[in-house]
Amino acid sequence: MWATYDLFPTIAEICGASVPTGLDGISFAPTLLGLSQVRKHHFLYFEYPEGTQQQAVIRGDLKIVRPNLKNAPEAVELYDLSADPTESNDLAKQRPQAVRELLALAEREHLPSRDFPIQALDQGAQAKWLDLSQDRRRQVVVDREEGQYLGHVSTLLLEDQRTILATYPRGHGKGPIVLKKSTNGGLTWSGRLPVPENWATSLETPTVFRTIDPSGKKRLILWSGLYPARLSFSEDDGANWTPLKPAGDWGGIVVMGFVERLSDGRYLAMFHDDGRFFRAGGKAAGTFTLYKTFSSDGGLSWSLPEEVLSRSDVHLCEPGLVRSPDGKRMALLLRENRRLKNSFVIVSEDEGASWSEPREVVRELTGDRHTAKYAPDGRLVISFRDMASGSPTYGDWVAWVGRFEDIESGKPGQYRVRLMDNLQGADCAYPGVEVLPDGTFVCTTYGHWEAGKPPYIVSVRFKLTELDRLAMESAGR
Numbered sequence: 001m002w003a004t005y006d007l008f009p010t011i012a013e014i015c016g017a018s019v020p021t022g023l024d025g026i027s028f029a030p031t032l033l034g035l036s037q038v039r040k041h042h043f044l045y046f047e048y049p050e051g052t053q054q055q056a057v058i059r060g061d062l063k064i065v066r067p068n069l070k071n072a073p074e075a076v077e078l079y080d081l082s083a084d085p086t087e088s089n090d091l092a093k094q095r096p097q098a099v100r101e102l103l104a105l106a107e108r109e110h111l112p113s114r115d116f117p118i119q120a121l122d123q124g125a126q127a128k129w130l131d132l133s134q135d136r137r138r139q140v141v142v143d144r145e146e147g148q149y150l151g152h153v154s155t156l157l158l159e160d161q162r163t164i165l166a167t168y169p170r171g172h173g174k175g176p177i178v179l180k181k182s183t184n185g186g187l188t189w190s191g192r193l194p195v196p197e198n199w200a201t202s203l204e205t206p207t208v209f210r211t212i213d214p215s216g217k218k219r220l221i222l223w224s225g226l227y228p229a230r231l232s233f234s235e236d237d238g239a240n241w242t243p244l245k246p247a248g249d250w251g252g253i254v255v256m257g258f259v260e261r262l263s264d265g266r267y268l269a270m271f272h273d274d275g276r277f278f279r280a281g282g283k284a285a286g287t288f289t290l291y292k293t294f295s296s297d298g299g300l301s302w303s304l305p306e307e308v309l310s311r312s313d314v315h316l317c318e319p320g321l322v323r324s325p326d327g328k329r330m331a332l333l334l335r336e337n338r339r340l341k342n343s344f345v346i347v348s349e350d351e352g353a354s355w356s357e358p359r360e361v362v363r364e365l366t367g368d369r370h371t372a373k374y375a376p377d378g379r380l381v382i383s384f385r386d387m388a389s390g391s392p393t394y395g396d397w398v399a400w401v402g403r404f405e406d407i408e409s410g411k412p413g414q415y416r417v418r419l420m421d422n423l424q425g426a427d428c429a430y431p432g433v434e435v436l437p438d439g440t441f442v443c444t445t446y447g448h449w450e451a452g453k454p455p456y457i458v459s460v461r462f463k464l465t466e467l468d469r470l471a472m473e474s475a476g477r
Helices: 004-015 096-109 197-201 404-409 464-475
Strands: 044-048 054-059 062-066 077-080 128-131 139-143 154-157 164-169 177-182 207-212 218-224 230-234 253-261 267-273 288-295 306-311 316-323 330-336 344-348 367-374 380-386 397-402 415-420 432-435 441-447 456-462
Touching (some): 044 096, 062 096, 077 096, 139 164, 164 432, 177 197, 218 253, 253 316, 267 316, 330 404, 367 432, 380 404, 380 441, 397 441, 415 464, 456 464
Parallel strands (some): 128 415
Antiparallel strands (some): 044 054, 054 062, 062 077, 139 456, 207 218, 267 288, 288 306, 367 380, 432 441
16 A cells, blocks of 8 residues: 655665655555565545545555545545446445544644644644643742752642642752642642652652552652652552562663553553663663553552563653543553654553554644543543643743544644743643542642753643633633
């Protein structure tokens, strides 16, 4: 299955010329030369902005066509090209699932164009931009220390739905681990709490999660990464903690990106490494590998990590998990650390046993360290550091508001919100995101919030109804 845009990389390969990265086309020179064709298209996408304006996707034997976007955008046709090469027998009504899947691909692949607009596709093709960064009433300082860098934050809302723990390093991505607590939903915060002595030896940003074992025993677990990855436990909601101890003879970067309970009661956790920390004495290899590990005892012990994907053309890392509203699908949003492409997403429909091929997400979701929570109305809030090329909030702490289906279909979502204006490069926003029973989001992270000052920890509070009101007010101006 080939397209005209495959001709350039094919001719270039045959001529021995280098092929630029980032092309949609794939060289089919191996096929022409009678060799094994390793790279192939999973599907082909077409759109025609002239005339009635059309859109089409071919995947395998199936072809979906939207033949008249200009006058009848709802019209959809589906054909089985193997049995019906002349496209005479429309199967759209007989095969609704195939229609949904191919339409999702079509919606994902379309990019708005000023020069070749397709109004039916471009309407609402941008998330509305909102800015909360100057509203100091929403901001709560969690911790600040004169002359000291306070870094990457992980938060956890306890079962009472009021108490929030915040943990972070006293330093850039490493240093003694600090623990603080709020008992009123993040409005005020305690002083720094007592922690085990060896938390001062942490080599990386800590992450904290809640688990429950098969006997019903509840505990909190705190990870500290690099080699070896280490764990600390609390069985009294964070009042007391065990010292950090190795989880195994392995390590990694940002251990863990998430810890998620599976339908069978086990826990899945994932992290990445660049070759330096998975084993002792490792070296950077120019390849980023994503790993998964499982726990069957409520987080006390973890399996030997298994490779999920490994890429050198793009560096995919720092997985952030989003479950579908029905709980049946898991999407992982991945930072692209080479800064050549947008962020990526992979999807699992079997509780993490297997994952789809990575694909790029929209610019609105491009950034680092995605952390997601659902609002009571079913909308999704994802907070992260904006790293989309050309974005007006590049390097700032932002939140995206949309729905899980927007991630699947490549739509831009409803809102893009600047939470805080980071004043030094892109050094901010490993965020914690918690949702209180009244729908208040408490997002917490570090950043350079004052020019010339070291970063410190701030929470920003908002409800989606407040964002809706701001959006309506800005539309009426």
